[in-house]
Amino acid sequence: MVQPQTKVMDETAPPQASREGAVLEVKGLRTVFRQRGVDVSVVNDVNFDIRAGETVALVGESGSGKSVSALSVMRLVPSPKGRIAGGQVLLDGEDLLRLDEPAMRGIRGKTIGMVFQEPMTSLNPIHTIGRQLGEGLRIHLGLTGKAARERSIELLDSVGIPRPAERLHAYPHQLSGGMCQRVMIAIALSCEPRILLADEPTTALDVTTQAQILELMDARARALGTATLLITHDLGIVARYASRVNVMYAGRIVEQGEARQLYDNPRHPYTRGLLESVPRLDRPRRQELPAIEGLPPSPGSLPQGCPFQPRCPFRQEICGQPQALREISPGRRVACIRADELSPFDGAA
Protein backbone atom coordinates (compact mmCIF):
# COMPACT_ATOMS: atom_id res chain seq x y z
CA MET A 1 0.00 0.00 0.00
CA VAL A 2 1.42 3.36 -0.98
CA GLN A 3 1.79 5.75 1.93
CA PRO A 4 1.37 9.47 1.33
CA GLN A 5 4.47 11.56 1.81
CA THR A 6 3.83 14.28 4.36
CA LYS A 7 7.07 16.25 4.23
CA VAL A 8 6.58 19.87 3.21
CA MET A 9 9.35 21.14 0.94
CA ASP A 10 11.62 24.10 1.60
CA GLU A 11 9.38 26.86 2.96
CA THR A 12 11.80 29.61 1.93
CA ALA A 13 11.79 28.89 -1.82
CA PRO A 14 10.09 31.73 -3.74
CA PRO A 15 6.93 30.91 -5.70
CA GLN A 16 7.53 30.91 -9.46
CA ALA A 17 5.25 31.97 -12.25
CA SER A 18 3.70 29.13 -14.25
CA ARG A 19 4.40 28.72 -17.98
CA GLU A 20 1.59 30.33 -19.91
CA GLY A 21 -1.26 27.92 -20.63
CA ALA A 22 0.24 25.06 -18.63
CA VAL A 23 -2.10 23.35 -16.17
CA LEU A 24 0.67 21.15 -14.82
CA GLU A 25 4.29 22.18 -14.80
CA VAL A 26 6.93 19.90 -13.34
CA LYS A 27 10.26 21.63 -12.81
CA GLY A 28 13.57 20.14 -11.74
CA LEU A 29 11.83 17.24 -10.00
CA ARG A 30 14.15 14.93 -8.08
CA THR A 31 12.87 11.91 -6.18
CA VAL A 32 15.12 9.59 -4.21
CA PHE A 33 14.85 6.20 -2.54
CA ARG A 34 17.07 5.22 0.33
CA GLN A 35 19.09 2.16 -0.61
CA ARG A 36 21.65 0.69 1.82
CA GLY A 37 21.80 3.96 3.73
CA VAL A 38 22.30 6.14 0.64
CA ASP A 39 19.76 8.33 -1.20
CA VAL A 40 19.59 7.16 -4.81
CA SER A 41 17.91 9.44 -7.38
CA VAL A 42 15.34 7.53 -9.42
CA VAL A 43 13.84 10.71 -10.91
CA ASN A 44 16.45 13.31 -11.67
CA ASP A 45 15.90 16.89 -12.81
CA VAL A 46 12.67 16.09 -14.65
CA ASN A 47 10.90 18.97 -16.41
CA PHE A 48 7.69 18.83 -18.44
CA ASP A 49 4.35 20.59 -18.73
CA ILE A 50 0.81 19.86 -19.95
CA ARG A 51 -1.80 22.28 -21.22
CA ALA A 52 -5.57 22.05 -20.74
CA GLY A 53 -7.15 19.31 -22.87
CA GLU A 54 -3.72 18.08 -23.99
CA THR A 55 -2.28 14.57 -23.65
CA VAL A 56 1.44 14.40 -22.96
CA ALA A 57 3.22 11.04 -22.84
CA LEU A 58 5.99 9.77 -20.61
CA VAL A 59 7.66 6.79 -22.29
CA GLY A 60 10.67 4.61 -21.53
CA GLU A 61 11.78 1.15 -20.48
CA SER A 62 10.74 -0.49 -17.24
CA GLY A 63 12.41 1.16 -14.25
CA SER A 64 13.13 4.47 -16.03
CA GLY A 65 11.15 6.47 -13.47
CA LYS A 66 7.78 7.01 -15.14
CA SER A 67 5.58 5.77 -12.30
CA VAL A 68 7.66 7.46 -9.62
CA SER A 69 7.29 10.74 -11.55
CA ALA A 70 3.48 10.34 -11.44
CA LEU A 71 3.56 9.35 -7.75
CA SER A 72 5.65 12.46 -7.09
CA VAL A 73 3.04 14.69 -8.77
CA MET A 74 0.43 13.24 -6.40
CA ARG A 75 2.84 13.33 -3.43
CA LEU A 76 2.37 9.59 -2.99
CA VAL A 77 6.00 8.49 -3.02
CA PRO A 78 6.24 5.64 -0.49
CA SER A 79 7.62 7.18 2.68
CA PRO A 80 9.99 6.99 4.56
CA LYS A 81 12.09 5.05 2.03
CA GLY A 82 11.27 7.45 -0.78
CA ARG A 83 11.01 11.22 -0.78
CA ILE A 84 10.88 14.16 -3.14
CA ALA A 85 14.26 15.82 -2.75
CA GLY A 86 13.78 18.88 -4.96
CA GLY A 87 11.91 20.71 -7.67
CA GLN A 88 8.42 22.06 -8.14
CA VAL A 89 5.08 20.56 -9.19
CA LEU A 90 2.99 23.54 -10.25
CA LEU A 91 -0.76 23.03 -10.66
CA ASP A 92 -2.20 26.19 -12.18
CA GLY A 93 0.88 27.92 -10.79
CA GLU A 94 0.58 26.60 -7.23
CA ASP A 95 3.43 24.39 -6.01
CA LEU A 96 1.94 21.14 -4.69
CA LEU A 97 5.22 20.31 -2.95
CA ARG A 98 4.59 23.18 -0.53
CA LEU A 99 1.13 22.01 0.55
CA ASP A 100 0.49 20.06 3.74
CA GLU A 101 -1.09 16.59 3.67
CA PRO A 102 -4.72 17.66 4.37
CA ALA A 103 -4.54 20.10 1.46
CA MET A 104 -3.15 17.35 -0.78
CA ARG A 105 -5.98 15.01 0.24
CA GLY A 106 -8.40 17.65 -1.01
CA ILE A 107 -6.58 17.68 -4.36
CA ARG A 108 -6.17 13.94 -4.97
CA GLY A 109 -9.31 12.58 -6.61
CA LYS A 110 -10.71 16.08 -7.11
CA THR A 111 -8.24 18.24 -9.00
CA ILE A 112 -6.04 15.28 -9.95
CA GLY A 113 -7.74 12.11 -11.18
CA MET A 114 -5.84 8.86 -11.49
CA VAL A 115 -6.20 5.69 -13.56
CA PHE A 116 -3.80 2.81 -13.00
CA GLN A 117 -2.84 -0.37 -14.77
CA GLU A 118 -4.93 -2.93 -12.91
CA PRO A 119 -8.60 -1.93 -12.66
CA MET A 120 -9.41 -5.06 -10.65
CA THR A 121 -6.93 -4.14 -7.94
CA SER A 122 -7.55 -0.37 -8.04
CA LEU A 123 -11.23 -0.90 -7.22
CA ASN A 124 -12.12 -2.13 -3.75
CA PRO A 125 -13.51 -5.69 -4.12
CA ILE A 126 -15.77 -5.47 -1.06
CA HIS A 127 -17.67 -2.31 -2.03
CA THR A 128 -20.23 -1.79 -4.78
CA ILE A 129 -19.46 0.37 -7.80
CA GLY A 130 -22.08 2.86 -6.57
CA ARG A 131 -20.39 3.24 -3.20
CA GLN A 132 -16.95 3.73 -4.75
CA LEU A 133 -18.24 6.32 -7.23
CA GLY A 134 -20.27 8.05 -4.55
CA GLU A 135 -17.36 8.41 -2.15
CA GLY A 136 -15.51 11.01 -4.24
CA LEU A 137 -18.75 12.85 -5.02
CA ARG A 138 -19.51 13.06 -1.28
CA ILE A 139 -16.02 13.99 -0.08
CA HIS A 140 -15.12 16.46 -2.82
CA LEU A 141 -18.47 17.80 -4.07
CA GLY A 142 -20.69 17.29 -1.01
CA LEU A 143 -23.20 15.24 -3.02
CA THR A 144 -25.24 12.66 -1.07
CA GLY A 145 -28.48 10.67 -1.46
CA LYS A 146 -30.50 11.14 -4.62
CA ALA A 147 -28.15 13.79 -6.08
CA ALA A 148 -25.13 11.49 -5.69
CA ARG A 149 -27.04 8.56 -7.17
CA GLU A 150 -28.20 10.56 -10.19
CA ARG A 151 -24.72 11.91 -10.81
CA SER A 152 -23.26 8.38 -10.49
CA ILE A 153 -25.70 7.09 -13.09
CA GLU A 154 -24.78 9.96 -15.43
CA LEU A 155 -21.09 9.22 -14.95
CA LEU A 156 -21.45 5.50 -15.68
CA ASP A 157 -23.52 6.38 -18.73
CA SER A 158 -20.83 8.83 -19.89
CA VAL A 159 -18.24 6.03 -19.95
CA GLY A 160 -20.50 3.72 -21.95
CA ILE A 161 -21.66 1.36 -19.22
CA PRO A 162 -25.03 -0.17 -20.18
CA ARG A 163 -27.85 -0.18 -17.60
CA PRO A 164 -25.94 2.19 -15.29
CA ALA A 165 -28.61 2.26 -12.55
CA GLU A 166 -28.31 -1.53 -12.14
CA ARG A 167 -24.51 -1.43 -12.23
CA LEU A 168 -24.41 0.79 -9.15
CA HIS A 169 -25.24 -2.33 -7.13
CA ALA A 170 -22.59 -4.53 -8.79
CA TYR A 171 -19.28 -5.50 -7.22
CA PRO A 172 -16.02 -5.26 -9.24
CA HIS A 173 -15.74 -9.05 -9.68
CA GLN A 174 -19.12 -9.03 -11.46
CA LEU A 175 -17.71 -6.79 -14.24
CA SER A 176 -15.13 -7.51 -16.96
CA GLY A 177 -11.67 -5.90 -16.83
CA GLY A 178 -12.70 -3.41 -19.52
CA MET A 179 -15.88 -2.47 -17.64
CA CYS A 180 -13.88 -2.02 -14.42
CA GLN A 181 -11.48 0.29 -16.24
CA ARG A 182 -14.48 2.29 -17.52
CA VAL A 183 -15.62 2.60 -13.90
CA MET A 184 -12.12 3.76 -12.91
CA ILE A 185 -12.26 6.42 -15.63
CA ALA A 186 -15.70 7.51 -14.41
CA ILE A 187 -14.31 7.81 -10.85
CA ALA A 188 -11.14 9.57 -12.00
CA LEU A 189 -13.13 12.15 -13.99
CA SER A 190 -16.09 12.42 -11.59
CA CYS A 191 -14.96 15.75 -10.16
CA GLU A 192 -13.89 17.11 -13.57
CA PRO A 193 -10.20 17.23 -12.60
CA ARG A 194 -7.65 19.64 -14.02
CA ILE A 195 -5.20 16.74 -14.43
CA LEU A 196 -5.59 13.05 -15.23
CA LEU A 197 -2.64 10.76 -14.48
CA ALA A 198 -3.01 7.55 -16.49
CA ASP A 199 -0.28 5.04 -15.66
CA GLU A 200 -0.31 2.16 -18.19
CA PRO A 201 -4.13 2.38 -18.18
CA THR A 202 -4.71 -0.43 -20.67
CA THR A 203 -1.77 -2.80 -20.23
CA ALA A 204 -3.92 -5.40 -18.47
CA LEU A 205 -6.62 -5.39 -21.18
CA ASP A 206 -6.97 -7.19 -24.51
CA VAL A 207 -6.16 -5.18 -27.63
CA THR A 208 -9.75 -4.43 -28.71
CA THR A 209 -10.74 -3.31 -25.23
CA GLN A 210 -7.52 -1.27 -25.00
CA ALA A 211 -8.51 0.77 -28.05
CA GLN A 212 -12.04 1.38 -26.73
CA ILE A 213 -10.78 2.48 -23.31
CA LEU A 214 -8.14 4.81 -24.74
CA GLU A 215 -10.65 6.39 -27.14
CA LEU A 216 -13.06 6.88 -24.26
CA MET A 217 -10.46 8.37 -21.93
CA ASP A 218 -9.21 10.69 -24.64
CA ALA A 219 -12.71 11.87 -25.59
CA ARG A 220 -13.80 12.46 -21.98
CA ALA A 221 -10.60 14.28 -21.02
CA ARG A 222 -10.82 16.51 -24.09
CA ALA A 223 -14.48 17.29 -23.40
CA LEU A 224 -13.60 18.35 -19.84
CA GLY A 225 -10.40 20.20 -20.84
CA THR A 226 -8.44 17.92 -18.52
CA ALA A 227 -4.65 17.79 -18.98
CA THR A 228 -3.60 14.12 -19.29
CA LEU A 229 -0.25 12.57 -18.44
CA LEU A 230 -0.18 9.24 -20.28
CA ILE A 231 2.45 6.83 -19.01
CA THR A 232 3.12 3.90 -21.30
CA HIS A 233 5.84 1.87 -22.93
CA ASP A 234 3.63 1.34 -26.00
CA LEU A 235 4.82 3.70 -28.72
CA GLY A 236 1.78 2.95 -30.90
CA ILE A 237 -0.49 4.30 -28.15
CA VAL A 238 1.71 7.38 -27.82
CA ALA A 239 1.58 8.09 -31.56
CA ARG A 240 -2.23 7.89 -31.53
CA TYR A 241 -3.03 9.92 -28.43
CA ALA A 242 -0.19 12.20 -27.33
CA SER A 243 0.58 15.57 -28.83
CA ARG A 244 3.93 15.81 -27.03
CA VAL A 245 6.28 13.14 -25.75
CA ASN A 246 8.91 12.90 -23.01
CA VAL A 247 11.33 10.01 -23.35
CA MET A 248 12.79 8.87 -20.02
CA TYR A 249 15.97 6.91 -19.48
CA ALA A 250 17.52 6.09 -16.11
CA GLY A 251 15.43 8.68 -14.27
CA ARG A 252 16.05 11.54 -16.71
CA ILE A 253 14.22 12.94 -19.69
CA VAL A 254 16.56 12.44 -22.63
CA GLU A 255 14.33 13.78 -25.38
CA GLN A 256 11.13 15.80 -25.51
CA GLY A 257 9.08 17.38 -28.25
CA GLU A 258 6.03 17.23 -30.47
CA ALA A 259 5.04 13.59 -31.07
CA ARG A 260 5.08 13.84 -34.87
CA GLN A 261 8.53 15.45 -35.02
CA LEU A 262 9.96 13.05 -32.49
CA TYR A 263 8.65 10.00 -34.37
CA ASP A 264 9.74 11.29 -37.79
CA ASN A 265 13.14 12.41 -36.68
CA PRO A 266 14.31 11.13 -33.27
CA ARG A 267 17.44 13.00 -32.20
CA HIS A 268 18.50 10.91 -29.21
CA PRO A 269 20.03 7.50 -29.95
CA TYR A 270 17.85 5.96 -27.23
CA THR A 271 14.61 7.30 -28.76
CA ARG A 272 15.82 6.06 -32.10
CA GLY A 273 16.52 2.60 -30.65
CA LEU A 274 13.06 2.48 -29.09
CA LEU A 275 11.37 3.41 -32.37
CA GLU A 276 13.48 0.98 -34.39
CA SER A 277 12.48 -1.88 -32.11
CA VAL A 278 8.75 -1.41 -32.89
CA PRO A 279 7.57 -4.20 -35.26
CA ARG A 280 6.60 -2.91 -38.72
CA LEU A 281 4.65 -4.58 -41.48
CA ASP A 282 6.86 -3.12 -44.22
CA ARG A 283 10.00 -4.89 -42.93
CA PRO A 284 10.95 -8.17 -44.64
CA ARG A 285 9.60 -11.02 -42.52
CA ARG A 286 12.92 -12.69 -41.87
CA GLN A 287 14.69 -9.44 -40.99
CA GLU A 288 15.59 -9.40 -37.31
CA LEU A 289 13.96 -6.66 -35.25
CA PRO A 290 16.71 -4.27 -34.13
CA ALA A 291 16.98 -4.19 -30.33
CA ILE A 292 18.89 -1.87 -28.04
CA GLU A 293 21.86 -3.89 -26.80
CA GLY A 294 22.48 -4.33 -23.09
CA LEU A 295 20.32 -3.42 -20.13
CA PRO A 296 19.37 -0.10 -18.54
CA PRO A 297 21.64 0.79 -15.60
CA SER A 298 20.37 0.53 -12.04
CA PRO A 299 19.78 3.96 -10.47
CA GLY A 300 22.39 3.20 -7.77
CA SER A 301 25.22 2.62 -10.25
CA LEU A 302 24.84 4.94 -13.22
CA PRO A 303 27.73 5.20 -15.66
CA GLN A 304 29.73 8.44 -15.83
CA GLY A 305 28.25 11.16 -18.04
CA CYS A 306 25.39 10.19 -20.33
CA PRO A 307 23.62 7.21 -18.70
CA PHE A 308 22.92 5.69 -22.13
CA GLN A 309 26.51 5.77 -23.37
CA PRO A 310 27.47 2.12 -22.58
CA ARG A 311 24.63 0.98 -24.90
CA CYS A 312 24.93 3.75 -27.45
CA PRO A 313 26.10 2.98 -31.01
CA PHE A 314 27.03 6.67 -31.47
CA ARG A 315 29.14 6.93 -28.30
CA GLN A 316 32.24 9.15 -28.28
CA GLU A 317 34.74 10.03 -25.60
CA ILE A 318 32.89 13.23 -24.74
CA CYS A 319 29.81 11.17 -23.73
CA GLY A 320 31.64 10.38 -20.49
CA GLN A 321 30.78 13.94 -19.45
CA PRO A 322 27.26 14.91 -18.28
CA GLN A 323 24.87 15.73 -21.15
CA ALA A 324 22.29 18.38 -20.32
CA LEU A 325 18.89 18.50 -22.02
CA ARG A 326 19.31 21.33 -24.57
CA GLU A 327 16.84 22.98 -26.89
CA ILE A 328 17.64 22.22 -30.55
CA SER A 329 14.49 23.84 -31.97
CA PRO A 330 11.44 25.46 -30.32
CA GLY A 331 9.94 22.95 -27.87
CA ARG A 332 12.41 20.23 -28.91
CA ARG A 333 15.04 19.22 -26.35
CA VAL A 334 17.65 16.48 -26.49
CA ALA A 335 20.30 15.34 -24.03
CA CYS A 336 22.84 14.19 -26.61
CA ILE A 337 25.98 15.89 -27.89
CA ARG A 338 25.50 14.21 -31.28
CA ALA A 339 21.84 15.12 -31.72
CA ASP A 340 22.54 17.14 -34.88
CA GLU A 341 24.69 14.47 -36.49
CA LEU A 342 22.29 11.51 -36.57
CA SER A 343 21.40 10.60 -40.15
CA PRO A 344 17.75 10.92 -41.26
CA PHE A 345 15.48 8.27 -39.81
CA ASP A 346 13.21 6.19 -42.03
CA GLY A 347 10.20 6.34 -39.71
CA ALA A 348 8.73 3.83 -37.29
CA ALA A 349 5.17 4.28 -36.13
Ligand SMILES: Nc1ncnc2c1ncn2[C@@H]1O[C@H](COP(=O)(O)OP(=O)(O)OP(=O)(O)O)[C@@H](O)[C@H]1O
Ligand atom coordinates in the same frame (compact mmCIF):
# COMPACT_ATOMS: atom_id res chain seq x y z
N1 LIG B 1 9.10 1.54 -3.37
C1 LIG B 1 10.30 1.59 -3.95
N2 LIG B 1 11.44 1.36 -3.24
C2 LIG B 1 12.65 1.41 -3.81
N3 LIG B 1 12.86 1.67 -5.12
C3 LIG B 1 11.77 1.91 -5.89
C4 LIG B 1 10.44 1.87 -5.34
N4 LIG B 1 9.56 2.15 -6.34
C5 LIG B 1 10.31 2.34 -7.45
N5 LIG B 1 11.62 2.20 -7.18
C6 LIG B 1 12.75 2.32 -8.13
O1 LIG B 1 12.60 3.51 -8.85
C7 LIG B 1 13.01 3.33 -10.19
C8 LIG B 1 11.93 3.84 -11.11
O2 LIG B 1 10.79 3.00 -10.98
P1 LIG B 1 9.41 3.28 -11.74
O3 LIG B 1 8.40 2.36 -11.16
O4 LIG B 1 9.12 4.72 -11.71
O5 LIG B 1 9.77 2.86 -13.22
P2 LIG B 1 8.80 2.80 -14.48
O6 LIG B 1 9.51 3.53 -15.57
O7 LIG B 1 7.45 3.27 -14.12
O8 LIG B 1 8.79 1.25 -14.80
P3 LIG B 1 7.55 0.28 -15.17
O9 LIG B 1 7.24 0.57 -16.60
O10 LIG B 1 8.12 -1.07 -14.95
O11 LIG B 1 6.45 0.62 -14.22
C9 LIG B 1 13.33 1.85 -10.37
O12 LIG B 1 14.72 1.66 -10.31
C10 LIG B 1 12.65 1.21 -9.18
O13 LIG B 1 13.37 0.09 -8.77
